[in-house]
Amino acid sequence: MEIEPLLQAALVDQRAWLSNYGCREPQISIQPGSFRVIEETTHQDYPAWLVQGTLQSQSDVGAGNRYGNGYFYYRTYELMFARFGGIRLPPLSTLPPVWPLASYHPLELECLGLFVRIGSHNHWALLYYCGARWAGRDYFAILRNEALSSLKQVRIISG
């Protein structure tokens, strides 16, 4: 199983996520050599691979931990997801500022993924969870087991 092509799809996902949050120059890259298969397994009888690795990216919640010190480019999740649908919305920054826009804080995302091959080589479910390391806390470590349990209980439904 080649991880790299599947990771490219994940990178685009993260880039789209940041972009839809209003980040004009989203940064996302794989920490070289970090991704590895840590377990070959099955998921609902489909072959699956548990992988772990590190991405270098940016936070979508601003440089600070307080609302007033961060940014919230789109007021609602609904507006943000509308952008996923290809609907181009004017940047709110063109409106009178309600909140100051902060820089998109760089951080490391530790990722745990379950890559499940469905039926053929070209059909995949990519289940992954990312935890940020920043502000002196390792959120990945805190919730790894909980996330792994949640991942393994995602059901894949055909039809």
Next chain:
Amino acid sequence: MHPISIAYITAISQVLSLSAKNQALNRLNRLGLHLLFTHIPPGWIPGPHPADLTPAWQMAGLPVEGVGYSTLGTIGEGAQTSTASGRPRLTIRPGWVAT
């Protein structure tokens, strides 16, 4: 901002969101695959939202068709948080991929 303006933005955004969600559901139907989240840990936000990522993948030059579910889970300092509260978030973003 005036309350009427907020209500207007909210109404418009809900319509746009519904359109995006329908697009994602159509894509899932086309692929013949869905995901069901059977276990959401306490304190996590139970709000996986399907989004059609096919245009983003294709713009990046990847021959990929699929849907991403965002976002599931937010826990900071042991308490439930939201994006607006500005705390680090944990996410699960499953996506269907067909090349």
